[in-house]
Amino acid sequence: MIPRWKGLTLANSLTIEKIDAAYGAVRVLENVSLNVNTGETVVLLGTNGNGKSTLMKCVMGIVRPRAGRIVVEIDGERHDLIGRSTEQIVDLGIALVPEGRRLFPRLSVEENLLLGAFRRKARTALRANLDFCFECFPRLAERRAQLAGSMSGGEQQMLALARALMLSPRILLIDEPSVGLAPVLVSRTIDKIKELKDQYKLTVLMAEQNFPQALRIADRGYVIVHGQIAFEGRSADELNNNELIRKFYLGL
């Protein structure tokens, strides 16, 4: 029952180079570059409407960038993501936990999880991954037959995370896990992500606007303002101690 990515040794990284993205005439991302190295948790910080989700969607191939490159290294092999369909990107081992959880509310918890492994490639480890998810999130095991839409927000966020893990992802993208959750649940969700990352050396890119919570698990981070990277913190301390962040985002 060992998920494929447990005890990982090969390199998995994500490099975004100078991408531009727009919805029609509205420019959302301008010359954004960032990278996530093997086993790192990088946070993308920014308030609403600064392009965090758009960046996630660009990586997933849901939004096509106008310019720039997105390259991933999966198990030591390089792939260019631009021009690939979302299914192909998912097949490479990149999973997205969408903002606002986006579960399939009228399907059961177990069905939601099984659908996380919709791709043929992911189904090879389906049993093991399902057991793994239930082990990580015992609450979901208790509620496996319940409709996903009838669970509490925190449980739904756990399910959204677990659903992404069903893909045995090499790179996990998490878009604003704190949205719509009570503060205590936000910190519990972050704890869980931390636990997963520590135990399984997941490579994570997380977009978040809850700065204090995000900084708890960040190895590094970027602050995005109006679609541009305004500040790059090479360590959690650098983010924590930056004047501007302290002033504008942490309220210190």
Place this chain on the structure above:
Amino acid sequence: MRTRVFLLLLIAVAIVVFFATRWVNNDYVFFAGYTVLQFVVLSTAWNILGGYTGYVNFGSAAFFALGAYATVFLHKLYPLPIPLLIVVGGAVSGIVGLGMGYLTLRLRGAFFAIATLALAVVLQTLIVNWDYVGGSRGAYIIRPNEIALIGPYIQYLFLVMLALVVIALTVARGIERSRLGYGFATIRDDELAAEASGVPTLRLKLIATTLSGALMGMAGAPFPYYIGYLQPSSAFGLEYAVNSIAMPMIGGTTSWVGPLIGAILLGSLQQIATVTISSAVNLLIVGLLLVAFVIIAPNGIVGLVQGWIRRTK
């Protein structure tokens, strides 16, 4: 394997229905039964796109009429046996369904529904202006009185439609229990999440529009033989669009049973109303029932029964 058992069971039921109807020995029962069965196929077909995938199609009449007009067209060229016409009608409507899927794949919700409505209007205009298939005057199709082995032609048509019901229900149930069905459900529940899980949403939507369209066309293909005189306003009739939406809604859209129950119930009720009151009252009944169900049982009869079972447990 279980699909095979289901298919055999359905065929057995169909045979029983056929001989029971024959035993009544009244041609009218076949005429009325044909219409009800036709609605079973139409609403099952609608439900594949509307119920499973969540894309509401207001243009059912267009696909139905395409099947019917494919038959008229071929009939003028060279009379073919009905099963072949069904295959052709299904293919034509399936291709148009695929085309519609491509054209409307960016549209969701109400916008998709409006686009399908527009498709129906465009196709009707084309048919009205196409003289070869009768144009606005309509086209006559003289059907033979008898057919070998079975006897009266209407019994043959009834049997054909019964076979289509078996096919449609087997397809619908097959989808429901397959990966394809789960893929459809993810699109219905949350398309973005479906994409993030690696569901090829575009391909699945195209499969749904094609399958749904093809089944509607198959239901329409024998229609000219049934009605004898086909004109655009009857083939593109509002009742097909409205019924194929209302029947699954009333029966329940999440399973193959829903459209079946809805179509049998509403279809029979309309036939009874046609005889006892007037044929004009049909759509009024549909409208009233739809309003009632939306308020009392938004998940249809199937949802009502499921809720009841859950409560008694």
